[in-house]
Amino acid sequence: MIRAALIALFLLVPTSLPAQAQTSVTAPGSVYATEAPALYAMFEAMGLYEVLGIMAQEHYQGAEALEASMFPGEGGASWQAQIATFYSHDRLVSLFEDSFPRDALSAEHVTVITEFMRSPVGQRLIEGEIAARRAFLDASALEQGSAALVSAMEAEDVRLETLLAFNEVNDLIHRNVSGAMNARFAFFRGLVDGGAFDDDMGEDFMLDDVWSQEPAIRQDTIEWLFSFQFTAYSGLDNADLQAYVDHSLTDAGQAIIAALFVAFDDMIGALSYEMGYAAAGYIGGEDI
Numbered sequence: 001m002i003r004a005a006l007i008a009l010f011l012l013v014p015t016s017l018p019a020q021a022q023t024s025v026t027a028p029g030s031v032y033a034t035e036a037p038a039l040y041a042m043f044e045a046m047g048l049y050e051v052l053g054i055m056a057q058e059h060y061q062g063a064e065a066l067e068a069s070m071f072p073g074e075g076g077a078s079w080q081a082q083i084a085t086f087y088s089h090d091r092l093v094s095l096f097e098d099s100f101p102r103d104a105l106s107a108e109h110v111t112v113i114t115e116f117m118r119s120p121v122g123q124r125l126i127e128g129e130i131a132a133r134r135a136f137l138d139a140s141a142l143e144q145g146s147a148a149l150v151s152a153m154e155a156e157d158v159r160l161e162t163l164l165a166f167n168e169v170n171d172l173i174h175r176n177v178s179g180a181m182n183a184r185f186a187f188f189r190g191l192v193d194g195g196a197f198d199d200d201m202g203e204d205f206m207l208d209d210v211w212s213q214e215p216a217i218r219q220d221t222i223e224w225l226f227s228f229q230f231t232a233y234s235g236l237d238n239a240d241l242q243a244y245v246d247h248s249l250t251d252a253g254q255a256i257i258a259a260l261f262v263a264f265d266d267m268i269g270a271l272s273y274e275m276g277y278a279a280a281g282y283i284g285g286e287d288i
Contacts, residue, residue, distance in 0.1 A: 190276020
């Protein structure tokens with residue numbers, strides 16, 4: 001039975017580096033630095049380019065796991081070379097910038113977002129997010145985050161209520177579930193187009209399979225999302241989290257989260273299709 005390896009769930013909460021850690025070095029693969037300097041400055045303040053670097057590592061790890069589950073010992077150096085090309089930092093930056101809807105944000109939106117992310121509150125929030133996302137590259141950190149979340153629930157930690165509000169305001173659960181399902185479907189299409197199966201697999205079959213996984217995807221999303229957030233904000237006051245909620249309720253906050261999902265959905269959909277198409281070259285004629 002062929003099963004796609006877990007495609008990393010992506011949390012599209014605006015993130016940033018601490019101000020003192022930022023550099024003037026242009027992000028690899030970026031054209032925004034010259035073509036859209038205001039957007040580039042906003043993304044730097046959000047730490048977006050750092051997040052893309054971490055996502056490249058997440059997807060590389062996922063591709064290695066996929067080889068182990070779908071065609072163990074068959075990919076070798078060739079597979080490693082392919083996925084290194086797919087998931088390079090500069091390529092993710094390029095794909096993201098190509099997909100981001102530049103006209104989705106007004107100049108005022110960009111200013112509001114940049115100022116919030118550069119504020120002391122924003123920097124505390126972002127520093128925690130970057131650290132947690134990087135830590136979660138190690139599966140043991142995710143397990144620790146899940147355990148900490150359970151403890152917080154048992155203690156009725158007030159921050160959990162604020163996180164619930166934050167996720168509802170930004171519709172993060174639905175958006176991440178939808179994105180993960182779209183990525184799964186794109187991966188299937190890549191497998192089919194790449195000739196992984198003896199018989200053509202109809203789109204209806206692929207859609208049915210993806211929808212059959214929706215409950216599991218939703219559960220995984222909820223567990224990952226809250227474990228990540230509780231880890232990221234463990235050292236913060238609830239007032240900082242409430243400030244994040246308040247920012248998300250602004251026109252600028254709503255505009256950026258919607259635009260981010262458009263860009264990341266397109267980027268991850270393209271990467272998932274490519275991974276499926278490439279994987280098809282190492283397998284063939286097996287049943288789902």
